[in-house]
Amino acid sequence: MVSTAILEKFRFNLPKGLARRVLPGFLTLIAMVMILLICGAMQPRIWSQNGLTLIMSPIVALAIASMAQMVMMSIGDIDLGIGFFVGMITTIVATLLRETPILGVLALAGSVLAYALLGALVQLRSVPSLIATLGASFVWLGMGLFVLPVPGGSAPDWLFAYAFWQPPLSIPAPLVTMVVATALTWFVTRRTALGVRFRSLGSNPVALMRSGGSLVVTRMLAYGTVGLLGVLAGITLTAEIGGGDVNAVPGYTLTTVAAVILGGGMFTGGRAVAWGTLAGAVTLGLLTVLLTLLSLSSNLQPAVQGFIVIGVLAGRLVVERMTR
Amino acid sequence: MIKLGNHAIPPWTWSFLSAVIVLVLTYMVSGRGGMQTITLAFTVAPYLVLVGLGQMLVMSAGPGNIDVSVAKVFSLGGLVAIAVGDVTGSWVLGLGAAVGAGLAMASISIIAILYVRIPPIVATLATSLIASAISLTLAKGFQGSADPLLKGFLSWAPFGIPAFAIVVLIFTILVSMTLKWTTWGSQMLAFGQARRAAEYAGVSAKKTMVIVYLTCGVLAALAGALRASFSAPNVELGNDYLLDSIAVVVIGGTLMTGGRAVPAGVWGGALFFILLDGLLNLIGWSFAGQNVLKGFLVLAVLFLAGGAPILRRRVPSSVTDAAKGEENAEPEIKTLT
Numbered sequence: 001m002v003s004t005a006i007l008e009k010f011r012f013n014l015p016k017g018l019a020r021r022v023l024p025g026f027l028t029l030i031a032m033v034m035i036l037l038i039c040g041a042m043q044p045r046i047w048s049q050n051g052l053t054l055i056m057s058p059i060v061a062l063a064i065a066s067m068a069q070m071v072m073m074s075i076g077d078i079d080l081g082i083g084f085f086v087g088m089i090t091t092i093v094a095t096l097l098r099e100t101p102i103l104g105v106l107a108l109a110g111s112v113l114a115y116a117l118l119g120a121l122v123q124l125r126s127v128p129s130l131i132a133t134l135g136a137s138f139v140w141l142g143m144g145l146f147v148l149p150v151p152g153g154s155a156p157d158w159l160f161a162y163a164f165w166q167p168p169l170s171i172p173a174p175l176v177t178m179v180v181a182t183a184l185t186w187f188v189t190r191r192t193a194l195g196v197r198f199r200s201l202g203s204n205p206v207a208l209m210r211s212g213g214s215l216v217v218t219r220m221l222a223y224g225t226v227g228l229l230g231v232l233a234g235i236t237l238t239a240e241i242g243g244g245d246v247n248a249v250p251g252y253t254l255t256t257v258a259a260v261i262l263g264g265g266m267f268t269g270g271r272a273v274a275w276g277t278l279a280g281a282v283t284l285g286l287l288t289v290l291l292t293l294l295s296l297s298s299n300l301q302p303a304v305q306g307f308i309v310i311g312v313l314a315g316r317l318v319v320e321r322m323t324r
Numbered sequence: 325m326i327k328l329g330n331h332a333i334p335p336w337t338w339s340f341l342s343a344v345i346v347l348v349l350t351y352m353v354s355g356r357g358g359m360q361t362i363t364l365a366f367t368v369a370p371y372l373v374l375v376g377l378g379q380m381l382v383m384s385a386g387p388g389n390i391d392v393s394v395a396k397v398f399s400l401g402g403l404v405a406i407a408v409g410d411v412t413g414s415w416v417l418g419l420g421a422a423v424g425a426g427l428a429m430a431s432i433s434i435i436a437i438l439y440v441r442i443p444p445i446v447a448t449l450a451t452s453l454i455a456s457a458i459s460l461t462l463a464k465g466f467q468g469s470a471d472p473l474l475k476g477f478l479s480w481a482p483f484g485i486p487a488f489a490i491v492v493l494i495f496t497i498l499v500s501m502t503l504k505w506t507t508w509g510s511q512m513l514a515f516g517q518a519r520r521a522a523e524y525a526g527v528s529a530k531k532t533m534v535i536v537y538l539t540c541g542v543l544a545a546l547a548g549a550l551r552a553s554f555s556a557p558n559v560e561l562g563n564d565y566l567l568d569s570i571a572v573v574v575i576g577g578t579l580m581t582g583g584r585a586v587p588a589g590v591w592g593g594a595l596f597f598i599l600l601d602g603l604l605n606l607i608g609w610s611f612a613g614q615n616v617l618k619g620f621l622v623l624a625v626l627f628l629a630g631g632a633p634i635l636r637r638r639v640p641s642s643v644t645d646a647a648k649g650e651e652n653a654e655p656e657i658k659t660l661t
Contacts, residue, residue, distance in 0.1 A: 134570055
């Protein structure tokens with residue numbers, strides 16, 4: 001009897017929190033699979049290692065940048081500078097890291113450190129993260145232009161080797177990168193003490209403080225993690241475009257936010273949804289592929305993307321109402 | 325834990341102080357004073373102020389409220405105004421069409437926010453994508469130029485003060501008075517401070533949100549129409565206005581968390597940004613250097629002006645503060661965003 005009571009309790013309690021966290025990402029996953037199936041129906045050649053690699057490789061950097069945004073949003077902040085940050089990293093990778101690896105690594109480490117300092121500014125002066133990262137985005141843009149005034153440079157050789165890497169079992173290489181990056185982010189944010197501190201900073205900073213955690217250190221570590229993921233996104237983007245361009249992906253700033261929201265994240269923080277974010281980023285990336293396959297005028301593509309984002313979120317609202 | 329000093333200094337002080345410092349620096353570098361710098365700044369600033377005022381209203385309506393579609397709506401407004409003005413031969417109709425375009429775009433945002441319950445940043449992002457698609461389609465083979473009369477007015481500066489700046493200044497004062505002295509203004513700010521409390525007190529959430537977002541859309545489109553009349557319409561005309569509008573609003577002292585709108589500060593922030601661009605051009609800094617310095621200055625202003633009293637009370641942020649005011653350190657009440 002007792003065990004059934006506990007079971008009853010579990011059945012009642014567990015799904016609610018879990019459903020709220022997982023359901024949005026799951027719905028996005030369904031949307032992603034549907035888009036993939038439609039693409040596959042229209043162009044069967046994408047069902048091959050090369051085909052999948054081709055359509056997925058532009059999404060890798062977006063997925064990792066979305067992970068960065070997800071960590072940022074899990075502490076209740078928003079990063080409006082990630083687009084230019086990733087662009088700046090590509091310029092460093094395509095020039096400094098290729099020519100003088102030691103200097104390049106130092107520059108990349110400096111970028112991560114700069115992010116951590118930004119976190120300290122946000123925390124110590126209670127500055128809104130939105131505006132602090134916005135101010136920083138000017139710095140990233142300027143720095144990127146200093147390094148490479150015009151798009152150019154060349155990816156280091158090892159990065160080219162990665163770009164042409166063909167994993168065994170005809171698994172597409174971009175998929176491997178994305179899944180590994182997501183698994184790492186998931187592990188850090190949901191399975192380590194650090195992740196718990198990140199999330200409690202987002203949901204209940206007072207509790208974090210009373211449990212002996214330092215708000216400044218936690219926020220600096222979180223921002224450092226964001227910077228690290230941003231660096232990874234920049235490196236994979238360099239492999240994709242073969243060079244550096246600070247203006248390569250200014251759109252990431254808002255697309256990553258959309259990816260996190262599609263994946264079930266919240267602006268108020270406290271929720272880390274690595275796998276959902278991956279689904280969100282891939283969905284947004286695949287949309288471009290779908291619209292190209294539909295041979296839609298490239299001018300109309302943004303509008304369709306906008307309507308689909310609204311549509312997916314409207315669908316989620318309906319499903320959430322039904323499950324309630 | 326509120327310091328008295330925080331109340332004594334008006335929130336827009338910092339932005340004007342920065343603007344004046346940059347102006348003095350400009351004079352020192354160029355080695356001559358004169359009205360020319362000021363006239364130029366006041367010619368360009370009003371467009372940014374118009375967009376900023378809309379953004380300020382949206383941000384004041386509570387945490388999470390932001391309009392990221394202003395840049396694309398700005399460009400769209402410019403293209404629509406010039407196209408309609410060219411076809412009908414009347415710039416008034418052109419501006420009217422731009423206002424209509426702004427209303428239409430803002431309606432998409434507000435419907436998505438209120439009825440689909442999409443967070444504002446994503447809803448306005450979707451709107452911005454839609455607006456950019458319309459702009460790109462319109463711009464294909466676009467021809468047409470602004471009405472000379474309107475163009476003449478926008479660059480008319482009797483006694484070194486552009487007439488258009490005076491118009492926008494009067495509009496700013498009107499916005500300021502609306503916020504301060506009308507019921508709706510108080511309701512909107514109350515809504516921004518504590519959404520639930522305001523709703524219990526009878527403030528209509530729907531009405532407040534609709535008004536702020538529609539106003540923001542209309543102002544962005546109108547500013548774009550005027551800016552396009554001043555120079556030339558372009559799909560990328562508004563691109564700088566997104567980041568700049570958010571930055572000048574916050575530098576001006578408006579709280580990102582909502583509930584405190586500072587229309588005067590928008591002017592300060594806009595003048596600061598525009599004078600700074602002028603100064604850096606004067607020194608001959610590259611675009612790269614300009615951006616780095618602009619970024620560091622924004623961060624420096626944040627560092628100096630950060631920690632606004634309301635923000636500090638709501639978010640227990642720095643350790644010392646929280647330790648001192650443990651009983652004050654309520655967990656931040658976050659409304660649905």
